[in-house]
Amino acid sequence: MMDLEQLERAILEGARKELSPSASDRMRIRSHLLGNTAWFQPAPVRRSLVRGLTRSWRGGLALGFAVGALLGFGVSHGVSLALQHTAAADAAATAELASALGGAPLAAPAVAEVVAPVESAAAAEPVGLDKPADPARHAESSSTRRSSARGALERGERSKAEESGSTLAQELALLQRARRALNRNDALLALGIVQSLDERFPDGVLMEERAATRILSLCQLGRNDEAAEQGHHFLLAHPRSVYAERVRHSCVGGR
Amino acid sequence: MPDLATLFRTHFDFVWRVARSLGVPASGVDDAVQDVFLTVHRRLSEFEGRASMRTWIYAITYRTAQNHRRRSQRQRFDELLEEPLAEGPGPGEQLESARAGKFVMQFLEGVSAEKRDVFVLCVLEELSAPEVAEILGVKLNTVYSRLRLVRADFRAALERVAAAEGAR
Numbered sequence: 001m002m003d004l005e006q007l008e009r010a011i012l013e014g015a016r017k018e019l020s021p022s023a024s025d026r027m028r029i030r031s032h033l034l035g036n037t038a039w040f041q042p043a044p045v046r047r048s049l050v051r052g053l054t055r056s057w058r059g060g061l062a063l064g065f066a067v068g069a070l071l072g073f074g075v076s077h078g079v080s081l082a083l084q085h086t087a088a089a090d091a092a093a094t095a096e097l098a099s100a101l102g103g104a105p106l107a108a109p110a111v112a113e114v115v116a117p118v119e120s121a122a123a124a125e126p127v128g129l130d131k132p133a134d135p136a137r138h139a140e141s142s143s144t145r146r147s148s149a150r151g152a153l154e155r156g157e158r159s160k161a162e163e164s165g166s167t168l169a170q171e172l173a174l175l176q177r178a179r180r181a182l183n184r185n186d187a188l189l190a191l192g193i194v195q196s197l198d199e200r201f202p203d204g205v206l207m208e209e210r211a212a213t214r215i216l217s218l219c220q221l222g223r224n225d226e227a228a229e230q231g232h233h234f235l236l237a238h239p240r241s242v243y244a245e246r247v248r249h250s251c252v253g254g255r
Numbered sequence: 256m257p258d259l260a261t262l263f264r265t266h267f268d269f270v271w272r273v274a275r276s277l278g279v280p281a282s283g284v285d286d287a288v289q290d291v292f293l294t295v296h297r298r299l300s301e302f303e304g305r306a307s308m309r310t311w312i313y314a315i316t317y318r319t320a321q322n323h324r325r326r327s328q329r330q331r332f333d334e335l336l337e338e339p340l341a342e343g344p345g346p347g348e349q350l351e352s353a354r355a356g357k358f359v360m361q362f363l364e365g366v367s368a369e370k371r372d373v374f375v376l377c378v379l380e381e382l383s384a385p386e387v388a389e390i391l392g393v394k395l396n397t398v399y400s401r402l403r404l405v406r407a408d409f410r411a412a413l414e415r416v417a418a419a420e421g422a423r
């Protein structure tokens with residue numbers, strides 16, 4: 001029979017062991033951190049989006065906050081990043097963190113990486129951390145979307161914009177939930193959310209992100225055949241997608 | 256100044272453990288730990304060296320864990336409390352780490368937030384009282400006082416378990 005002191009030591013030691021992370025926890029967080037660095041990137045787009053919306057449409061500010069909140073950092077982080085960080089500082093921070101954590105993000109493609117650019121997709125074409133999007137395509141796309149949004153707002157189509165903003169926010173929220181589920185290795189839930197997105201937003205804005213999330217969910221569930229089939233279609237349809245590399249590096253790649 | 260990779264290697268285990276033992280639910284630990292290191296990364300240039308790097312990171316961890324805990328509230332220990340402790344093999348040499356973890360988490364659930372914070376940092380993580388005082392922003396004597404009380408509570412909890420075990 002051990003005395004109380006021994007018992008206390010044993011329990012504390014056991015508790016430390018039980019509460020400590022595993023090697024896979026360490027790898028996963030490191031990988032997620034690399035993925036999260038993509039969140040630093042689109043500050044200029046967010047800033048211009050917020051400026052444009054506030055100039056013409058006060059309700060847009062609410063969307064800006066909602067988008068910020070959905071991006072994983074929460075409202076305060078999203079807004080403060082949008083207002084405080086310059087593009088150069090963000091890019092430098094991204095590169096620095098990726099480098100500091102050791103290695104190229106693609107070496108360990110993180111689920112978070114795939115969905116993190118959702119925020120940029122909401123305002124412009126997503127820009128990957130490891131493989132920058134085609135600048136011409138990116139500029140054209142984001143410019144088109146921005147001018148299109150501005151035109152609509154200037155025409156005073158407030159209700160349409162509100163409706164569209166609300167729909168986009170909902171789509172973003174669901175994608176964010178799917179991302180979080182994948183981060184927790186809960187691919188079943190992630191896949192369910194993606195299916196719900198298909199039903200609710202059959203013509204959604206973030207289709208590439210959704211497809212990539214679905215493929216990674218299938219990979220995580222070990223449904224490699226389905227993942228390969230969908231990955232094949234994805235790569236055919238979006239060969240230049242910023243997600244293409246990640247899809248290739250998933251379970252789809254080896255098939 | 257150490258780089259982020261070094262800080263991650265050195266402090267990851269601590270950050271994880273503190274997040275868990277301060278009540279962040281298992282499903283939220285990933286997010287909490289990421290938040291800590293993203294905050295460290297963002298604010299590294301602001302670190303002035305007035306406290307040790309360790310204390311600075313621990314303070315960020317503590318605040319982040321508090322925020323996450325507030326968000327999750329009641330669900331925080333659900334995963335750990337699913338299995339009743341009394342049905343296990345009992346404390347002693349056979350006490351497995353899983354049960355020890357549950358015992359400690361149940362204990363922490365039952366004490367005040369002030370005592371819990373001191374217990375986690377001083378007893379579980381074995382930080383010095385001055386470090387804990389700095390992290391929590393309280394006087395050194397307050398730390399000692401809370402530590403004395405929470406240790407007594409912990410001993411009492413152990414005695415109850417040991418007595419129950421002896422009565423079997």
